Amino acid sequence: MTDDGDFDLPRGVALAWGVAASPQRGPKREMSVERIVDAAVEIADSEGLSAVSMAAVAAKLGYTPMSLYRYVSAKEDLILLMQEEATGLPSDEARSAGQWRDGIRALYREQVALYLTHPWLLDIPITGAPTTPNSAAWMDAGLHALADTPLPASERLAVVLLVTGHARWAGIVFAAYARIERERGADSDAVARSEDAVFRHLITADAFPDLRAAIDAGVFLDETDPFAFILELSLDGVAAHIDALATDVSVPLASAPWPESDDADIADDRRYREARRGVRQAEKALRTARTAMRVAAREARARRPRGSAAQ
Incomplete structure (x- = not known):
């Protein structure tokens, strides 16, 4: 594979695979793509992705920005290389686990740990399938964990996407709480108690009856990991599907094309956006009116003498 072969690879992807041509001129040999990426990762780890710039x-x-452009020609390429560096490779544990479920769990834990170590990874938008060596290695490890199952290739990939999705969502929440704990100088229990108190103050049974019931049940003070629970529940479903395939039981699964917005073709129309905004405002007014009705109904019942019947 070459940068100028059959595929016109983007510069960042070619750099990640080590097939991009080296600059003909540049600063001293101390400068390299690796040093540039390492420096950018250090900045992102300490200050966040928004602090990363070529300057x-x-x-x-200790160089000028123009010197960097000889090696990495665009910030987008730099971010791609930073992502590749920070992601690294999955551990041997994920590839050597005896059971498919153990391998999948190991990959999930390692991906969540990556997001906690480098939370700025979550700020990088997803622009397509992974096209760098390390991201491909993670997908390969997930498929390897499922290699001995009767799942067809498309379903193995679907399970890998399921796990990476769980890990990313868990990473978003865990990284956010880690940041809150640092900013407040409080541990996780203190943060949970504070947030529970805010919810109890704002969420009323009249406006949000089921959410208030969950709050009263202590859902925001529960120390169990909801993401681990839903992962295991999801893997139970995968296991049941694998068992059905292994016994030659027909397992009809719902399939659908990639989802698209129903109004994607007119989303930029000004009059349409205004009408949609009006609908949202009307829905909000309806929710407020229903809350007021529930409050009025409760107060009306409280005013009625006990034991009185409707006339």
Whole structure:
């Protein structure tokens, strides 16, 4: 594979695979793509992704921004290489687990740990399937864990996507709470108690009856990991499907094309956006009116003498 072969690879992807041509001219040999990426990752780890710029990386290395452009020609390429570096490779545990479920669990834990170590990874938008060596290695490890199952290739990939989705969502929440704990100088229990108190103050049974019941049941003070629970529940479903395939039982599964917005073709129309905004405002007014009705009904019952019947 070459950068100028059959495929016109983007510069960042070619750099990640090590098939991009080296710059003909540039600063001293101390400069390299690897050093640039390492410096950018250090900035992101300490200050966040928004702090990363070609100028900031150049200043950290003691060079001019133009010197960096000889090696990494665009910030988008730099972010792709940062993602590749921070993601690294899955552990041997994930590939050597005896049971498919153990391998999948190991991959899930390792991906969540990556997001906690490098939370800025969550700020990088998903723009398509992974096209770098390390991200491909993670997909390969997931497919390897499922290699001995009767799942067809498309369903193995679907399970891998299920796990990476769980890990990303868990990473978003866990990384956010870790940041809150640092900012407040409080442990997780203190943060949970504070948030529970806010919910109890704002959420009323009249406006949100089921949510208030959950709050009263202590759902926001529960120390169990909801993401681990839903992962195991999801894997139970995969296991049941595998068992059905192994016994040659017909398992009809719902299938659908990639989802698309019903109004994607007119989303930029001004009059349509205004009408949609009006609908949202009307829905909000309806929710407020229903809350007021529930309050009025409760107060009306409270005013009625006990034991009185409707006339």
